[in-house]
Amino acid sequence: MLPMTKGATLPLTKNAAPLKEVRLELSWSPPKNTSRGSYDLDASAFPLNSTGGGPLGTIADVGHICYWGQQKTPSMEHLAGDDRTGDGDEPDEVILIRFNTIPANCDLIAIVGTIDKAIARGQSFAEVNDATMQIFNNETNELLAEARLASMDAGSTGCLFASIRKANNVWTVENVSQGYPGKELPDFFQLFGYQG
Numbered sequence: 601m602l603p604m605t606k607g608a609t610l611p612l613t614k615n616a617a618p619l620k621e622v623r624l625e626l627s628w629s630p631p632k633n634t635s636r637g638s639y640d641l642d643a644s645a646f647p648l649n650s651t652g653g654g655p656l657g658t659i660a661d662v663g664h665i666c667y668w669g670q671q672k673t674p675s676m677e678h679l680a681g682d683d684r685t686g687d688g689d690e691p692d693e694v695i696l697i698r699f700n701t702i703p704a705n706c707d708l709i710a711i712v713g714t715i716d717k718a719i720a721r722g723q724s725f726a727e728v729n730d731a732t733m734q735i736f737n738n739e740t741n742e743l744l745a746e747a748r749l750a751s752m753d754a755g756s757t758g759c760l761f762a763s764i765r766k767a768n769n770v771w772t773v774e775n776v777s778q779g780y781p782g783k784e785l786p787d788f789f790q791l792f793g794y795q796g
Contacts, residue, residue: 604747606777611770612699612744614737618770621698621738623679624711625691626761628749629729639723640716641731642668642785643693643761645676646792647706656763658793660706666695667785675701696738697764699771709764709771710792713749714785718757725752725759725779733761735773750777758783 602610612619630639644667652658659665666676679694697709713731715723725731731749736742749761756779764773783791 602745604745604775606750606775609772609774610745611772613770619737620700623736623738624695625734626693627691628731631727642714642716643695644712645695646710646712647703648708648710648792649705650708652793654791654793656710657708661703664703707766710760711762712788713759713761715757718784724754725756726754747775752779755781
């Protein structure tokens with residue numbers, strides 16, 4: 601198992617062969633004794649075409665975006681539903697990615713973290729502890745890597761936790777850990793070019 605700090609990358613292969621499915625298990629510890637209410641963190645996966653506009657690209661296919669409002673798509677699925685507290689020892693959210701059904705024009709998957717009603721409640725990722733993403737080969741259940749979210753600046757209501765890029769038919773994951781102050785989930789749709 602490879603620990604991934606900010607900026608680290610890992611090709612998603614086994615014996616040099618590209619993996620067919622990976623499972624991302626995300627966990628975090630909510631702040632204790634806060635007057636700002638419970639922290640409802642959400643993990644979303646956006647399939648992007650990196651040649652489009654925006655900082656990473658544009659949405660390749662809206663029907664493949666995996667988030668709390670669309671938990672099962674042709675290529676991705678929220679396996680554990682929408683955890684609203686972060687309490688307990690089990691993974692808080694789990695996203696399955698099936699690479700062989702990703703849209704053909706998608707060469708990047710953005711793994712985004714947001715906090716529901718963060719701005720209204722004065723919440724941010726700066727107060728969230730131990731946010732971790734474990735990456736598994738879903739076919740063998742082998743733990744490939746563990747990425748820890750780097751410390752976020754105050755006001756970071758959204759974050760780009762990781763990106764999964766395709767090059768030469770191989771997908772590679774990077775621990776990006778980039779905070780986005782004042783951004784909530786609808787803002788990421790707009791950031792990636794959604795016009796609906």
